[in-house]
Amino acid sequence: MTKKSNSFYSDKKGVLIKSLFILFVAILIGWLVYEQVYQSKVTIIKERQDEKLVLVSTDLSKELSSIKKLTQLLANGQVLKSNTGLNTLSAQQSDKLINDYFLNFASVSTNISQIRWLERSGKERYRINFSNKKSEIVEVSQLQNKQNRYYFKEGMLVAPPNTFISEIDLNIERGKVVVPHEPTIRVTYRTQGGDYLIDGLLVVNFNLDYLFSNIRQYDEKNTQVNILNHDGYWLYNKDPALQFGFMYNQVNNSLANNSPALWQHIIEHDVQSTSRIFHDSLYTFRRFSIVSLRESTQRTADSDKEIIILIGSPKELLYNAKMTAFQYAALCSVILCICGFGFSYREYLFQQQLITLSYKLQREKVELDSVNKQLDLTIRQQQQLQTSLLEARKLSSLGLLVAGVAHEMNTPIGGAIISVSNANVVINKLSDAIKTGLTKSQLDKSTQSIEENLGLAKINLNKAAVLVKSFKKMAIDRHxxxxxxxxxxxxxxxxxxxxxxxxxxxxxxxxxxxxxxxxxxxxxxxxxxxxxxxxxxxxxxxxxxxxxxxxxxxxxxxxxxxxxxxxxxxxxxxxxxxxxxxxxxxxxxxxxxxxxxxxxxxxxxxxxxxxxxxxxxxxxxxxxxxxxxxxxxxxxxxx
Structure with missing residues (x-):
């Protein structure tokens, strides 16, 4: 009686220890599954953000390179140089040649909004405006002095052949922001008196509406594109009301004000791109320089200004990733616990009958293994047969479609052949008539007959083309x-x-x-x-x-x-x-x-x-x- 009691308590203790171990393993594996699934979901989000980041960066790089080259090309025009003999012409003739050169140059580009040539004092000497594919030469009385504008001061410090590229802001006319807004970037080229007719600055305004429209197509529900200036104000946001807040002194319309911790993280990391989970949202950003380094040793604070490309995803995306990972982990843990506890309990029951049933169990195990192998073989054969039948059914379906289309095409193609043959007979008759003497009535009749036959041939061939196009589209879709x-x-x-x-x-x-x-x-x-x-x-x-x-x-x-x-x-x-x-x-x-x-x-x-x-x-x-x-x-x- 004592031995049975000790064996009972010993077995019960062993089952308890095994159950605790199974629970620990289930929780551990569940945690590992959670981490693996969650990280895989986050990786997918990061890859999507990286893809959008590369696309936006590429568009910006192409645009900056393009506008810089356009400005340098404009400045290399011989009509602007002092050694071309224009100084011998009258002022009116010279002005006309220069204005015509600016007009012709801008006509090849859809994004130039202004071309200006400023004197050293900052006064505009020439100015051409472009809007809605219309050009305008600004009268002398309407020209302004831009000596206080930052791009004039910065541009005058950059020696050729280098150019100065301004920040992205809104176009301003006579102290007021132009409405509707025109996102603008300016490129300047220093024209020195010894080489050019005017000692001053060539300024080209580029309208970036088309660039922002291209970027807008990358803006999706799960990958939201933001472009910020160096102070954290939005240059591009899915909500247009938040854009260019610095132009109106709207301090609240900035990431620096709305999310200071995220902004601090961005400005503290001098890297090409990085991802970070912030307040249950995932962000990827890149600091992008829009100002070229100058060879001159004179530099101002504006020469190092940057824009930041920020790709964000909504909180729901990470929340869904966590919930999915948790569900997988919970399901895995529950299954492991059920299986583990079931096996543990069954082992406990088997231990009670181990001595009397071990031989029988061994024999049944051998038989069960044999049956399982045979069953696995049968299942595999059934699956292979089923797969073969499915593929045969697909091929049979496609074969019937091919046969049907071929049968349908016989009628229009046969009709086209008959029509072309008839036209050929008429042409032969017409050729014989030309040799023996062609009358006008014969010519009219033959021409009419050829036109009718060719028309019928065209109609039949169009029908055949429709059939081929339809079958081709369906075949591609099925493949x-x-x-x-x-x-x-x-x-x-x-x-x-x-x-x-x-x-x-x-x-x-x-x-x-x-x-x-x-x-x-x-x-x-x-x-x-x-x-x-x-x-x-x-x-x-x-x-x-x-x-x-x-x-x-x-x-x-x-x-x-x-x-x-x-x-x-x-x-x-x-x-x-x-x-x-x-x-x-x-x-x-x-x-x-x-x-x-x-x-x-x-x-x-x-x-x-x-x-x-x-x-x-x-x-x-x-x-x-x-x-x-x-x-x-x-x-x-x-x-």
């Missing part, structure tokens, strides 16, 4: 499994064109009803195969022999930007006892005529697993409604 933007209506039209040879001789007519023409991101090739299988399934099984009927394909808008497809037929319907097995593999009511029973199974797999949608069947053979069978498919928008 491409990537998620792309597609139109369900267009997919349906292309499919019906390819199936026309099989549909036109049938007593069953197919019509489409389109309630929405919205594009959706999905897999068009899979959608096409789903529709084809449902249409051919209805033609094969849905109607009695020689029955006249109708198949309707309805395309409608569903909730959450989803598309709902309804394929209905007026056939005999599906029996209630068959409906519960209709989507199972190898189930068919027509196996005797060569059907494998994989058609609707493939449709169900494609819709639920690949398209991540839903398919429902509703059928009543005794219904008095027009349509007795209806398949409803909901196709969601894929990311």
């Amino acid at each position: 491409n499994d990537d998620v792309i933007t597609c139109n369900i209506r267009k997919i349906t039209e292309d499919l019906l064109i390819s199936l026309n040879s099989r549909l036109k001789n049938s007593n069953v007519k197919v019509k489409t009803l389109v309630d929405t023409d919205q594009d959706i991101k999905s897999r068009p090739g899979i959608i096409s195969q789903v529709l084809e299988n449902l249409i051919m399934n209805a033609l094969t099984h849905g109607f009695a022999k020689n029955q006249v009927g109708e198949i309707e394909i309805k395309i409608a808008q569903a909730a959450s930007q989803s598309i709902k497809l309804t394929i209905s037929d007026s056939g005999v319907g599906i029996k209630a006892e068959s409906q519960q097995y209709i989507f199972e593999p190898f189930y068919t009511s027509a196996r005797g005529i060569g059907n494998t029973g994989l058609g609707l199974y493939m449709v169900h797999q494609w819709v639920t697993h690949i398209l991540q949608g839903e398919i429902k069947l509703q059928s009543n053979p005794h219904s008095t409604e027009r349509f007795k069978t209806e398949f409803t498919i909901t196709i969601p928008k894929l990311s």
Whole structure:
């Protein structure tokens, strides 16, 4: 009795220790799974942000390089030089030549808004304005003095052939910001008196509206683009009201004021790019210099000004990543605990009968291993057979489409050949008539006949081109499994064109009803195969022999930007006892005529697993409604 009691408590203690160890391992593995999944999600977000950062940086680099080269090219114009003989012309002639040169130069660029040539004192000598593809030569009386503007002071310090590139701000005319806003960057070139007609500064204003429009296309829900100046004010933000706050002394419209800790982190890190999670949001930024270094030793504080490209993601993105990681971790831990505790408890029970059942257990284990191996082999063979049948079904479907399109193309191509042959006969007759003496009536009649035959040939060839284009588009879509933007209506039209040879001789007519023409991101090739299988399934099984009927394909808008497809037929319907097995593999009511029973199974797999949608069947053979069978498919928008 004592030995049994000690053995009981010993076994119970062992089970408790094992249970605690299993719990510890489950929690540890769950934490590792959480970290791995979370870091993988964060890495994906970082990669998206890095991609947007590279795109924006590339656009900015290209633009700065382009405007610098344009300004240097403008300054190299011979009409501006002092050794071209223009100083011998009258002032009016010289002014006209220079203004015409500025006008012609700006006409080749869509982003130049102003070209000015300032004297050493800062007074404008020439000024050309460009707006909405219209140019204007500013009258002498309207010219201004820009000696107090920062870009004039900085530009005068930069010796040629270097240029000075200003900060990005808004265009100001006579002390007021131009409305609507014109984001502007200015490039100056020093024109020294010995080489140029005017000792002063050549200033070119570039309107950056088009650049910001290009950057706006990179701004997405999960990757928001921000461009800041050196003081933390927004130059670009998804909210236009926050942009260029420094032009209006709006201190609150700056990252430095709204998020000082993030701004402090940015200005303290002198790196090309870095990512940081800040207040449950992920940011990636890069400090980007917009001012070229000068060879001159004279420099001011403005010469080192930078802009910052900041790519941010909303808090929901990281929160969703955490929740997804937590769910995976919790599921993994729970499964490990269940499995571990189950095995531990079973081991405890087995220990009670270990002595009496060890031989029997060993023998059953050997038999079980043999059965498992045989079962694994059978399952693998079944999977290989199923995969082969699926591929064969796909190839068969494509072969039928090819045959159908080839049959459809015989008519227009044959008609075109006949028309061209007729035209050739007329041309031969016309050639003979020319040799023997051509009359005007013969010429008119022959010309008319040739035009009619060529017109018929063109019509037939256009029909053939439409068939080829439709089949080519569908073949490409079916070959491409990537998620792309597609139109369900267009997919349906292309499919019906390819199936026309099989549909036109049938007593069953197919019509489409389109309630929405919205594009959706999905897999068009899979959608096409789903529709084809449902249409051919209805033609094969849905109607009695020689029955006249109708198949309707309805395309409608569903909730959450989803598309709902309804394929209905007026056939005999599906029996209630068959409906519960209709989507199972190898189930068919027509196996005797060569059907494998994989058609609707493939449709169900494609819709639920690949398209991540839903398919429902509703059928009543005794219904008095027009349509007795209806398949409803909901196709969601894929990311």
